Amino acid sequence: MPVRMNAAIIAFVVMMLLTMLGPLMTYESSGTAGTGSLVRQIGYLAVALITVFAIHAETRLKRLDAIPWPMLLALAWCWASLFWAIEPGIALRRIVLTTLVIWSVFALVRAMGVDRTILIVRVILVLTLLANYAAVYCDPTVGIHMVEEPGDGGLMGDWRGYMAHKNMAGLVTAMCVLFFLFYRENMPRYVQLPVLLAAVFFLAMTSxxxxxxxxxxxxxxxxxxxxxNFRYRGIAFTVLLALVIAAAVVQNVYQDPFLRTLNDPTAFTGRTVIWDALLRYYRDNPLLGSGYGSFWNIGPASPMNRYGSDWLIGVQQAHNGFLDMLIQIGPIGLGVVIFATIVMPMIKLLTARQVEGALGGLLFAILVFCIGHNATETSLFDRDSVGQVFVVLMIALLWTAASRRKNASRGGSTDLLSWANRDDDQQFDTAGATAGKD
Structure with missing residues (x-):
C-alpha cells in the first residue's frame, strides 16, 4: 500500500517547525518544574498520529517498526530507568516525548526518502536563519544578548536571533552551514553560496x-x-582504533593537567563547576543514576539542590551530553546510548556503499559535530532539543540511504515534492513489496 506522501511531508514540516521553535517555547514555559510546553507536547503527538496515517500503520502494524534495533535498545534502557527514577511522573512525560520524536523522525524519513528530507530540512534552516536575522535587525533586545547571565559571562553583544541563547542559535546555524556545504546535487550555486555566506557570518556573530x-x-x-571509499574500511577501522588508544594514553599521561583544568572554576565559562557537582553526585550514585529525565528541572527533588549552590541550582543541563546521560541512566545506559548514536552510525558510514561521496560527507560531518557539541552542551537523547533531533535525523538518513536499492521500480508521483526525490526508493515493505507514492 503506497505511502500518503503529502501527509508525510506535512507531518515532517510541522515536526521541524516545532523543533526550531522549541528553544523559544521552552524559554517561555520554563517557570513550572517538569511541565514543559503543552503546545509542543500536543504538537508532537499530532505529528505522530499524522505519521501513522501517512504510512498506513493503522492497518499495517508492521510499518510501526521503523526504529533500528540499537536505538530501540537505548530507548528500552531509558524506559526501564522509570523504575528507579526520582520523579517517575515527570520522567514518563519526558521519555514519551523522546520516543514520539525518535519514532516520527525514523518513520517519516523512511517514508519520504533521502532527497525530499534533505530539501525540507534545508528550507526550514533557511527560514530559521532569516527569522534570526530579522530578530537581530528588527528588535535587537530580542535578537542580541543585552545582559550577562550567572555562570555565563561575556554574553553581551552576542547574536542569538529568536532562539533565546547564542549557543542554541550557534547550533542551528552550524547545521545550516553543513547542510548547504555538502551534498549539493542540483542545488544552484547562486542559492548555495549566499546561504553559506549568510550562515557563516551569523555563526561568527553568535560567538x-x-x-x-x-x-x-x-x-x-x-x-x-x-x-x-568503501574498500578502505579495514584501514579506517584500524586508524580509529589507534586514535582511541592514543587518546587513552594521552589522558593517562596528562591526567593531572586535565584534572587541574576541571578543578578550575573559570575554565569553560563555568562549566567545570557544574561538572564537579555532577561528578560528586555520580560518585554517590555510580550504578543507575537518577532515572531518565529525573535530574534537571523537577522541583525540590532535584539532586542539584543538594549538590549545587547559588546559581548552580538554576542550571537546567550539564553542558555535556555524555555526563548528562551518565548521571541519569548510569554507565550501562550511557554505553548503550553511545553505541546507538555514535558507534553503530560510524560502522554504517564506513561499511555502506550507498553513503559514499557527498552524502556520506554530510552525514559524517553531522555526526562529528554532534559528538563535539555534546562535549560542552547537552543534546544527546534530550527529548526534542534541536541537537537531539539532528542526531536522530542523521541516523535516519543514514539507515534509509544504506537500505535503498539502486534499481528499484518507480511508479508515477503526484506528491508535493516528487521532483526532489530522484534516487530514493521508499522502504516500507509489506509482504516484500516496496511502497510507492501517491
Missing amino acids: SRTSVAVCAAAAVMGLFFTRY
Missing part, C-alpha cells in the same frame, strides 16, 4: 565558541570523508 570550532572541524572531516 558560540563550541559551535564555531566544532562546525569548522566537522566541515574539514566531512570533506575528507567525501574521498572515502
Whole structure:
C-alpha cells in the first residue's frame, strides 16, 4: 500500500517547525518544574498520529517498526530507568516525548526518502536563519544578548536571533552551514553560496565558541570523508582504533593537567563547576543514576539542590551530553546510548556503499559535530532539543540511504515534492513489496 506522501511531508514540516521553535517555547514555559510546553507536547503527538496515517500503520502494524534495533535498545534502557527514577511522573512525560520524536523522525524519513528530507530540512534552516536575522535587525533586545547571565559571562553583544541563547542559535546555524556545504546535487550555486555566506557570518556573530570550532572541524572531516571509499574500511577501522588508544594514553599521561583544568572554576565559562557537582553526585550514585529525565528541572527533588549552590541550582543541563546521560541512566545506559548514536552510525558510514561521496560527507560531518557539541552542551537523547533531533535525523538518513536499492521500480508521483526525490526508493515493505507514492 503506497505511502500518503503529502501527509508525510506535512507531518515532517510541522515536526521541524516545532523543533526550531522549541528553544523559544521552552524559554517561555520554563517557570513550572517538569511541565514543559503543552503546545509542543500536543504538537508532537499530532505529528505522530499524522505519521501513522501517512504510512498506513493503522492497518499495517508492521510499518510501526521503523526504529533500528540499537536505538530501540537505548530507548528500552531509558524506559526501564522509570523504575528507579526520582520523579517517575515527570520522567514518563519526558521519555514519551523522546520516543514520539525518535519514532516520527525514523518513520517519516523512511517514508519520504533521502532527497525530499534533505530539501525540507534545508528550507526550514533557511527560514530559521532569516527569522534570526530579522530578530537581530528588527528588535535587537530580542535578537542580541543585552545582559550577562550567572555562570555565563561575556554574553553581551552576542547574536542569538529568536532562539533565546547564542549557543542554541550557534547550533542551528552550524547545521545550516553543513547542510548547504555538502551534498549539493542540483542545488544552484547562486542559492548555495549566499546561504553559506549568510550562515557563516551569523555563526561568527553568535560567538558560540563550541559551535564555531566544532562546525569548522566537522566541515574539514566531512570533506575528507567525501574521498572515502568503501574498500578502505579495514584501514579506517584500524586508524580509529589507534586514535582511541592514543587518546587513552594521552589522558593517562596528562591526567593531572586535565584534572587541574576541571578543578578550575573559570575554565569553560563555568562549566567545570557544574561538572564537579555532577561528578560528586555520580560518585554517590555510580550504578543507575537518577532515572531518565529525573535530574534537571523537577522541583525540590532535584539532586542539584543538594549538590549545587547559588546559581548552580538554576542550571537546567550539564553542558555535556555524555555526563548528562551518565548521571541519569548510569554507565550501562550511557554505553548503550553511545553505541546507538555514535558507534553503530560510524560502522554504517564506513561499511555502506550507498553513503559514499557527498552524502556520506554530510552525514559524517553531522555526526562529528554532534559528538563535539555534546562535549560542552547537552543534546544527546534530550527529548526534542534541536541537537537531539539532528542526531536522530542523521541516523535516519543514514539507515534509509544504506537500505535503498539502486534499481528499484518507480511508479508515477503526484506528491508535493516528487521532483526532489530522484534516487530514493521508499522502504516500507509489506509482504516484500516496496511502497510507492501517491
